[in-house]
Amino acid sequence: MSSVEARNRRRRATVKDVALEAGVSRGTVSRVLNGQPYVSEDARTAIDAAIAKVGFIPNRAARSLVLQRSQAIGLIVHEPHSLFVEDPNIGSILMGANAALSEADYQMSTLIADTPRDVDRLARYLSGGLIDGVIIVSARVGDPITEAVARLDLPATFVGRPRDIGSAASVAIDNRDSARRITNRLLATGRRRVGMIAAALDRDSGADRLAGFVDAVGGRFDAELVERVPLYSYSDGQRGMRTLLARCPDVDGIFASSDAVAAGAMDVLQSEGRRIPDDVGIVGFDDSSWAMRCDPPLSTVHQPATELGRAAAESVLRQLRGVSDESEGRQLECPIVWRGSA
């Protein structure tokens, strides 16, 4: 009958079908599937042929159920809408993590948490046993996702290091030290009045970059030279620069919290007639696509985003294998890229 036919057509081949086709038992098929020893050459070739013939593909749900693991790890991006779209690093982090996981034959599954509803569903999903571990990008302090992951004891590694994650594994850059180093470099060009456009102070990265700046200027610190803006954005860079320039017309050096901020600041400086780097030197942070687009090209701190993703993935894989969890968190070097803007 046609309904039976339809059902047969739909029905996916199982190990049983392969066994029947090859004239052996399920156990033997399972052994060749998992590359185990103790299977005769005859059986092996018969089974390989049968697999090809019936078009067998293992059912991952059944496999996960019995093995209690899924060979998939989640990459959780917990960002409000706008940031996910604009963050210059996130794409590279994804690619780096994907590359490392791919080499270990793990499937990476990127999970987005945008609304509170997403967070709930995601927490349930993670508890469902379809994910062996997670990489968490840009968690915030007090983040409900962070709590959910802690409750289940999933292997997890954070990219970036919010202050409340305790001894969890993390891979991060040292924002403070990097900010200090590039500010020192800017100071070394002989500037006397170096200011900062400090963005995103509600995030650890933003606060740390400001702290590094303060470290570097040391005794010469002048609060007037720091302008605070909410976001790592081009337009906040413009706004910040206008205010700072009005307050301190004698400024001759700028450390911007991000490349986008620097680009905005540069445009304002140039339309006010300041020459870069002659009148004002400016440096940024990220080494994103903005940096090369500036004229002159921007000197900046290179964020090893691809490597961050890769290192985070490797950390999760180590935890999965039960090797040391290297609790205290790893920090990656951020080379300074010196171009023409300072």
Add this chain to the structure above:
Amino acid sequence: MSSVEARNRRRRATVKDVALEAGVSRGTVSRVLNGQPYVSEDARTAIDAAIAKVGFIPNRAARSLVLQRSQAIGLIVHEPHSLFVEDPNIGSILMGANAALSEADYQMSTLIADTPRDVDRLARYLSGGLIDGVIIVSARVGDPITEAVARLDLPATFVGRPRDIGSAASVAIDNRDSARRITNRLLATGRRRVGMIAAALDRDSGADRLAGFVDAVGGRFDAELVERVPLYSYSDGQRGMRTLLARCPDVDGIFASSDAVAAGAMDVLQSEGRRIPDDVGIVGFDDSSWAMRCDPPLSTVHQPATELGRAAAESVLRQLRGVSDESEGRQLECPIVWRGSA
């Protein structure tokens, strides 16, 4: 023994545990879990309490196995590295799709296919029964992922419409019509020598945008005024503009294949001393963050990226419910955003 204790501590609560705790059977627990009728008020409250007490969370692998569905849909991004990082629309597509799926209580899982190895693993993953349907972003002609999805008969919807997908569902914009409309608008400002920097002609979107341009200029078409470049990028915009300007110094209007291309072209034009829009009018495509960043801000075609994601998600959900698959593909409107650059 401590090992037993450890095992107990790890072991996740199951329906059986809940049933034991509540003093009922597995069947009754299952009924309340799935909101079925015919369960007494007493049993219901006892079970709710038991679920909370033992911290029960359903195992999704077991559920998928018996139900033959997973309540998860995959969003496949098949892009070489650089494009994923730079594509201005992809983030918005993700967010739009995620929002729609979230409302239907589906988990979205973004899957990246970068290397050929990724493609293989992804195809196996998709066959594994852990994914009920897929949204495919930026597939290419002859794409192996496209073939893999066709082989399994997973519900699938494409964002964008490669020519070889036959009657599969898709959600796309009309690149040709949009290009025609914005070119007409540019022509209507009184330009006599309107050229195009045509990027990515190996992609459908690139080829269609050129076709729309040709449609619009009609009889006035002059092949010299079209410069072809490989990528939708800022630097290809610069390169293309330099070549075009050298060949046709009298050009007074430019349609660039993308905003990034337009931005590159604008910088070259301005450093050659051409005033925008007085000497040369320029328009782009995408309405990405580049557009507002230009000075003057760029007139461009708005891509409804969020809506594309949402519509694709809804299409997959409809297929899952068995409703009409609306085979021929849907097209979304692209409003023209007129700013100062033309």
Add this chain to the structure above:
DNA sequence: CTCGGATCTGTGAACGTGCACAGATCCGTA
């Protein structure tokens, strides 16, 4: 020829859930 180990194979149980079915209880009506 017998024994023991290595090699190969099949069978049953388990993973955690949903569903069909059968059985039990309750209540209103004839």
Add this chain to the structure above:
DNA sequence: TACGGATCTGTGCACGTTCACAGATCCGAG
């Protein structure tokens, strides 16, 4: 009281895989 229907509950099987175990065969050494 007896009956039929509605309501509620428990049990066994199925989903597709892996694994432990037991049984079968082979081969070389004593």
